[in-house]
Amino acid sequence: MTQNSKSSTLRKTISVIYRFIRPYKGWVITALTASVIAAICDLTGVYLIKQMIDNALASETQQLAMIVVLVAVMVVAGFVANYFLTYATGRFGTKAVGDMRNALAVRLSELPVSDVENERSGDLVSRVTNDVSAIQSFISQHSTNLIYAPIIVVSALIYLGSLNWKLTLVSFAATPIMMYIANLISKPIQEQSSNYYGALAEANSVAQEGIAGNAITKAFNLQKPMYAKVEGFYYKAMHHGFKIAKQESLMRPSVVMMYELPVVLCTIYGGYLAVSGLLAAGALVAFLQMLRMLVIQTVQIPDLVSNARSVAGAVGRITDMLEAPTERTNGRAFTPVENALVVIDDVTFGYEKDKNIIAGVSFTLTKGKTIALVGSSGSGKSTILNLLLSFYEPQKGAILVHGHDLKDWNLKALRDQFAVVSQDTFLFPGTIEDNIRLGNIEADFNQIVEASKIAGAYSFIQELPEGFQTQVGERGTVLSGGQKQRISIARAALKKAPILLLDEATSALDNESEAQVQQALEVFSKDHATMVIAHRLSTIKMADEILMLDQGHIAERGTHQELMELDGLYHQYHMENEEDMQHV
Numbered sequence: 001m002t003q004n005s006k007s008s009t010l011r012k013t014i015s016v017i018y019r020f021i022r023p024y025k026g027w028v029i030t031a032l033t034a035s036v037i038a039a040i041c042d043l044t045g046v047y048l049i050k051q052m053i054d055n056a057l058a059s060e061t062q063q064l065a066m067i068v069v070l071v072a073v074m075v076v077a078g079f080v081a082n083y084f085l086t087y088a089t090g091r092f093g094t095k096a097v098g099d100m101r102n103a104l105a106v107r108l109s110e111l112p113v114s115d116v117e118n119e120r121s122g123d124l125v126s127r128v129t130n131d132v133s134a135i136q137s138f139i140s141q142h143s144t145n146l147i148y149a150p151i152i153v154v155s156a157l158i159y160l161g162s163l164n165w166k167l168t169l170v171s172f173a174a175t176p177i178m179m180y181i182a183n184l185i186s187k188p189i190q191e192q193s194s195n196y197y198g199a200l201a202e203a204n205s206v207a208q209e210g211i212a213g214n215a216i217t218k219a220f221n222l223q224k225p226m227y228a229k230v231e232g233f234y235y236k237a238m239h240h241g242f243k244i245a246k247q248e249s250l251m252r253p254s255v256v257m258m259y260e261l262p263v264v265l266c267t268i269y270g271g272y273l274a275v276s277g278l279l280a281a282g283a284l285v286a287f288l289q290m291l292r293m294l295v296i297q298t299v300q301i302p303d304l305v306s307n308a309r310s311v312a313g314a315v316g317r318i319t320d321m322l323e324a325p326t327e328r329t330n331g332r333a334f335t336p337v338e339n340a341l342v343v344i345d346d347v348t349f350g351y352e353k354d355k356n357i358i359a360g361v362s363f364t365l366t367k368g369k370t371i372a373l374v375g376s377s378g379s380g381k382s383t384i385l386n387l388l389l390s391f392y393e394p395q396k397g398a399i400l401v402h403g404h405d406l407k408d409w410n411l412k413a414l415r416d417q418f419a420v421v422s423q424d425t426f427l428f429p430g431t432i433e434d435n436i437r438l439g440n441i442e443a444d445f446n447q448i449v450e451a452s453k454i455a456g457a458y459s460f461i462q463e464l465p466e467g468f469q470t471q472v473g474e475r476g477t478v479l480s481g482g483q484k485q486r487i488s489i490a491r492a493a494l495k496k497a498p499i500l501l502l503d504e505a506t507s508a509l510d511n512e513s514e515a516q517v518q519q520a521l522e523v524f525s526k527d528h529a530t531m532v533i534a535h536r537l538s539t540i541k542m543a544d545e546i547l548m549l550d551q552g553h554i555a556e557r558g559t560h561q562e563l564m565e566l567d568g569l570y571h572q573y574h575m576e577n578e579e580d581m582q583h584v
């Protein structure tokens with residue numbers, strides 16, 4: 001790392017930490033004040049010990065009594081200061097770290113779909129958990145020392161020098177060598193700790209994917225290779241963990257040596273000075289006491305440095321995420337119009353440069369009209385829905401909603417125009433009522449019941465022992481694919497958005513429930529503009545216009561009847577898929 005990038009990393013680390021502790025200025029000031037008071041009490045305590053011994057030896061009993069009272073005052077004041085120091089640090093530390101977790105979670109929700117799809121979810125989760133925990137433990141273990149330690153170190157040095165400068169020099173004889181060794185040992189810890197957290201994040205990703213793909217893993221008897229993969233990553237993390245432990249075990253004895261060596265040297269030389277009458281007894285005891293305090297603080301420096309190094313890595317990863325570009329927030333919320341809700345005009349798009357997934361696509365979707373997108377797998381059907389929701393921007397052409405280009409729309413307002421039922425019928429942990437209410441947070445229970453009726457979900461919900469209060473999602477009641485799909489249709493129905501996007505929304509339904517949902521959708525779509533990706537003949541037949549996609553182009557368009565008569569690609573597709581289309 002160059003000097004420049006080193007200082008910019010440090011600046012970044014400090015500015016991120018400052019950003020999160022700034023709102024708790026009051027607690028930070030309390031902690032700082034308490035640190036200063038605690039340091040003053042500890043320093044004064046040592047000074048008073050010297051006075052106590054000197055007065056005792058001179059039989060100054062009145063003075064001695066006063067000093068004993070002062071020592072007691074210092075002990076109590078030190079206790080109170082330490083209490084406030086720990087309490088205030090705990091307060092702002094916990095709050096700042098909580099804010100950091102929230103900020104990361106918010107940022108995660110604001111990242112563009114394309115960026116989230118390109119990241120591994122375990123890696124993102126690891127930043128919110130492991131990296132933030134590393135910062136939390138740094139604040140609780142070390143931040144209290146940031147003010148206390150420098151005050152003690154500087155004051156102790158001045159005091160020791162004033163007591164006896166020769167003895168002070170002796171005490172430092174061993175320090176530079178020990179500092180050098182400790183620094184040498186602590187440096188690789190940063191590298192290892194960055195590797196350790198990286199491997200842990202990878203291992204977590206694989207373990208998480210293993211949980212998500214549990215059924216597939218079992219069905220294909222993949223437990224052994226999957227386990228080997230997870231084990232491999234954990235082994236890698238463990239390997240780096242061992243290396244850290246090895247470095248730390250080297251550091252600990254060197255810390256003990258740093259701690260003991262100066263005290264031993266000064267006891268020998270200080271004893272000699274005292275016996276020779278060159279140093280008063282009180283001064284020698286105070287010197288050794290103050291030296292111990294100084295050493296306690298200095299021996300922590302390597303540990304502080306290695307911790308600061310590893311926490312800088314965690315802050316770096318968090319900063320990258322906090323500074324990652326989010327979806328745009330500009331644009332306007334336009335007033336909806338009655339007709340021509342969606343116009344796609346000669347749109348060309350590819351996820352990668354120079355690799356078009358759809359090319360020259362144009363169509364118009366109006367209120368009460370249903371357009372079905374038909375085509376083989378990978379022909380670009382879902383991509384068109386991704387473009388309508390502005391998850392991606394077309395490279396050529398324009399998409400207008402209510403007559404305005406998507407580029408001019410505010411994304412939130414734009415997405416309010418769409419109700420989506422996607423292929424992936426994900427239910428959030430919570431009750432069925434909660435899940436349907438996601439369509440419209442302000443809806444009352446009657447509206448939820450009405451939406452569930454539209455989706456053909458009402459009767460099966462009623463049959464569940466806890467009805468709408470049944471817990472679903474992770475660790476909740478396991479619903480069938482068709483039941484989940486009807487709940488997500490109810491969620492979309494509740495949204496009452498003018499444009500309905502259905503991505504094979506009825507694919508998981510049996511014939512009977514499919515007929516129910518189909519009927520409901522027909523009524524529902526009358527006052528909506530509906531775009532549906534469908535394989536079922538019933539859905540396709542219902543459409544006012546079918547767009548037959550072939551490698552991203554609209555190869556044919558028209559009603560089912562017209563396209564069958566055309567005897568082209570649609571006819572061929574229909575014949576090839578007839579069995580599936582009839583009875584899925």
Ligand SMILES: Nc1ncnc2c1ncn2[C@@H]1O[C@H](COP(=O)(O)OP(=O)(O)OP(=O)(O)O)[C@@H](O)[C@H]1O
Pocket residue numbers: 117351352357375376377378379380381382383384
């Ligand atoms: N996020 C993405 N990044 C890169 N390529 C993608 C992405 N999503 C889809 N693709 C590619 O774009 C092409 C069209 O995909 P799309 O999902 O639109 O097809 P589809 O017609 O909906 O297919 P299916 O019927 O199987 O769902 C495919 O080749 C796919 O691999």
